[in-house]
Amino acid sequence: MTADTYLTRIGTLIRDARRHKDMTQNDLAELLGTSQGAIGRIEQGKQNLSLEMLARIGEALDSEFVQVGSSRPQNLRIEGGKQLSGAIDVKTSKNAAVALLCASLLNKGRTTLRNLARIEEVNRILEVLTSIGVRTRWLPDSNDLEIVPPARLNLAAMDEEAARRTRTVIMFLGPLLHEFDEFQLPYAGGCDLGSRTVEPHLAALKAFGLGVHATHGFYECNVSMGVVPSRPIILTERGDTVTENVLLAAARHEGETVIRNASPNYMVQDLCFFLQELGVEIDGIGTTTLTVRGRRHIDVDVTYSPSEDPIEAMSLLAAAVVTDSSITIQRVPIEFLEIELATLEGMGMKYEISEEYFSKNGRTRLVDLTTIPGPLVAPIDKIHPMPFPGLNIDNLPFFALIAAKAEGTTMIHDWVYENRAIYLTDLTKLGAKVQLLDPHRVIVEGPTPKWRAAEVMCPPALRPAVVVLLGMLAAPGTSILRNIYVINRGYQDLAERLGALGATIEVFRDI
Numbered sequence: 012m013t014a015d016t017y018l019t020r021i022g023t024l025i026r027d028a029r030r031h032k033d034m035t036q037n038d039l040a041e042l043l044g045t046s047q048g049a050i051g052r053i054e055q056g057k058q059n060l061s062l063e064m065l066a067r068i069g070e071a072l073d074s075e076f077v078q079v080g081s082s083r084p085q086n087l088r089i090e091g092g093k094q095l096s097g098a099i100d101v102k103t104s105k106n107a108a109v110a111l112l113c114a115s116l117l118n119k120g121r122t123t124l125r126n127l128a129r130i131e132e133v134n135r136i137l138e139v140l141t142s143i144g145v146r147t148r149w150l151p152d153s154n155d156l157e158i159v160p161p162a163r164l165n166l167a168a169m170d171e172e173a174a175r176r177t178r179t180v181i182m183f184l185g186p187l188l189h190e191f192d193e194f195q196l197p198y199a200g201g202c203d204l205g206s207r208t209v210e211p212h213l214a215a216l217k218a219f220g221l222g223v224h225a226t227h228g229f230y231e232c233n234v235s236m237g238v239v240p241s242r243p244i245i246l247t248e249r250g251d252t253v254t255e256n257v258l259l260a261a262a263r264h265e266g267e268t269v270i271r272n273a274s275p276n277y278m279v280q281d282l283c284f285f286l287q288e289l290g291v292e293i294d295g296i297g298t299t300t301l302t303v304r305g306r307r308h309i310d311v312d313v314t315y316s317p318s319e320d321p322i323e324a325m326s327l328l329a330a331a332v333v334t335d336s337s338i339t340i341q342r343v344p345i346e347f348l349e350i351e352l353a354t355l356e357g358m359g360m361k362y363e364i365s366e367e368y369f370s371k372n373g374r375t376r377l378v379d380l381t382t383i384p385g386p387l388v389a390p391i392d393k394i395h396p397m398p399f400p401g402l403n404i405d406n407l408p409f410f411a412l413i414a415a416k417a418e419g420t421t422m423i424h425d426w427v428y429e430n431r432a433i434y435l436t437d438l439t440k441l442g443a444k445v446q447l448l449d450p451h452r453v454i455v456e457g458p459t460p461k462w463r464a465a466e467v468m469c470p471p472a473l474r475p476a477v478v479v480l481l482g483m484l485a486a487p488g489t490s491i492l493r494n495i496y497v498i499n500r501g502y503q504d505l506a507e508r509l510g511a512l513g514a515t516i517e518v519f520r521d522i
C-alpha cells in the first residue's frame with residue numbers, strides 16, 4: 012500500500028470516529044489546538060501526520076484506531092516452499108518463566124532471572140507484578156530481569172486486564188496465602204483450549220488454610236492462619252501448575268510438606284531448583300513425590316537461569332521435517348524430548364545428536380540435534396500425550412504436522428484439551444488431509460499431495476497457531492497468517508529466527 016492510500020484510510024477512520032462522537036471538524040480542531048482546515052485535510056488524506064499527532068487525535072476521539080505500532084495486530088507474510096539450513100538455539104521456556112515470576116513473590120530480596128524468554132506471556136505477568144508494586148527491570152542489553160518486591164504488595168491496584176489474559180495468575184495463590192488473610196484474584200484466562208479446571212489447585216491449597224469462593228469473575232480468598240498440611244497432599248491430577256502452586260505454598264511453610272502425584276515436568280524442575288537457591292529444601296525432584304521443607308522468611312539476593320524449552324525444540328524439529336531440511340537445533344533439553352524422538356524414530360526419522368552438556372542452571376542436560384531429511388511413515392499406534400514422562404501434552408499438535416509428511420494414516424488423540432484438536436483442521440486450508448473424528452481425535456492422511464499457500468487467522472491457541480505457521484513454510488507461494496499475538500505469547504522472535512534459517516517471513520501490522 013502506498014503512503015497516500017494509508018493517509019486516505021487513516022483520514023476516513025478519523026472522520027468516521029469524529030462523526031461517531033457527534034463532533035464537528037471545528038470541535039476536534041479546538042481540542043487539538045489546530046484549524047478546521049487542517050482537520051479537513053487530514054480527513055481527506057492530504058496531510059502528513061506525525062505519530063504524536065496521531066496519538067493526540069486518538070486521545071481526543073477516545074478511539075483506538077489511530078494507535079499505530081505495537082497495539083495493532085501483527086501478521087506474517089510467508090513465502091513458503093523453501094528449505095531451511097543452519098543452526099538455531101532453543102530459548103528458555105515460557106512455562107518455567109511464568110512459574111519463576113510467581114516464585115519471585117516469595118522472596119523479599121532481589122531476584123534476578125537470567126536469559127528469560129521475552130514473550131508476551133512474560134510481559135503480561137510483569138504488568139501484573141508492576142501494578143501491585145513490584146519493581147521489575149530488564150538489565151541493559153540482556154534478557155536478564157531484576158525483580159524487587161515492595162514491603163507490602165498493593166493487590167487492590169492489580170492490572171486486571173493483564174491478569175485476565177493469562178492463566179498464570181492462578182499461581183499467585185501459593186505465594187499470597189502467606190501474605191494476606193483475605194484477598195481476591197481475577198479469574199485466570201489464557202489460550203482458548205476449552206474449560207480448564209482450577210479445582211485441583213483449590214483442593215490442594217486447602218491444606219494451607221486457603222478457602223476460595225468464586226464470584227463475579229474473581230476468586231475471593233480467605234486464609235485460616237495456622238492451618239498447615241498434616242498429611243501428604245495428594246494431587247487429583249498430575250498437573251504442572253497445580254504442582255507448582257503447592258510448591259509455592261510449601262516454600263514458606265517451615266514444616267514438611269509431602270506432595271504425591273506431583274508433576275516431574277521441566278518447568279516444575281526449574282521451579283524446584285530455584286526454590287533450592289532460596290534455601291527451601293526439596294527431595295524427590297524429577298519424581299512424582301516431592302518432600303519440601305520451607306522457610307518462613309525468605310530474604311536473599313538470588314540469580315537463576317531457567318532451562319531451555321522442550322516445546323520450542325519440538326517446534327523447530329517440526330519446522331525441519333515439514334521443509335525437508337537439515338538444521339542443527341542447539342540447546343535441546345533432551346530429558347524432555349526422549350519420547351518424542353523415540354516416536355519420530357519409529358516413523359523413520361534420522362538425526363544426529365551431540366554429547367550432553369548442562370544448561371546454565373547447572374542441572375538440565377542439553378544436546379545439539381541435527382536433523383537429516385528423509386521419508387517418514389505413519390506410526391502404527393495412535394499418538395497421544397501423557398503427563399511427564401509421557402509425550403508432552405504441548406508437543407502433541409506438532410505430530411499432526413509431521414504426520415502430514417508421513418506415508419499412511421496417523422491418529423492423533425488429544426484427550427487433554429476440549430478444543431485443541433479442532434484447530435488442527437486448519438491444516439486442511441494448506442492442503443493437508445486432516446479429518447476430525449470427534450473433538451479429541453483427528454486422522455491425518457499423509458503425505459500431503461500438494462501443500463497450498465493460504466490466508467489464515469491464527470487459531471486462538473498457541474501450539475496449533477505455530478503448527479499452521481510451520482505448515483505455511485511447506486507451502487510454495489505466499490501465505491498470510493493473521494494476528495499472531497497468540498504465538499508471541501510463547502515464542503520470542505520466532506519469525507525472525509526462522510528467517511535466520513532461510514525462511515522468508517515478513518512481519519507486518521494492520522493499520
Ligand SMILES: CC(=O)N[C@H]1[C@@H](OP(=O)(O)OP(=O)(O)OC[C@H]2O[C@@H](n3ccc(=O)[nH]c3=O)[C@H](O)[C@@H]2O)O[C@H](CO)[C@@H](O)[C@@H]1O
Pocket residue numbers: 105106107109178179206207208247248249250251252253278398404405427428
Ligand atoms: C504455564 C504452564 O506451565 N502451562 C502448562 C501447564 O498448564 P496447567 O498445569 O495449568 O495445565 P492444566 O492444569 O490446565 O492441565 C491441562 C489439562 O489436562 C488435564 N489433566 C492434567 C493432568 C492430569 O493428570 N490429568 C488431567 O486430566 C486438566 O484437567 C486440564 O484440562 O500444563 C499443561 C499440560 O501439560 C500445558 O499444556 C501448559 O502449557
Ligand SMILES: C=C(OP(=O)(O)O)C(=O)O
Pocket residue numbers: 178201202204405473474501
Ligand atoms: C497451553 C499452553 O500454555 P498455557 O498454560 O500458558 O495456556 C501451551 O504452552 O501450549
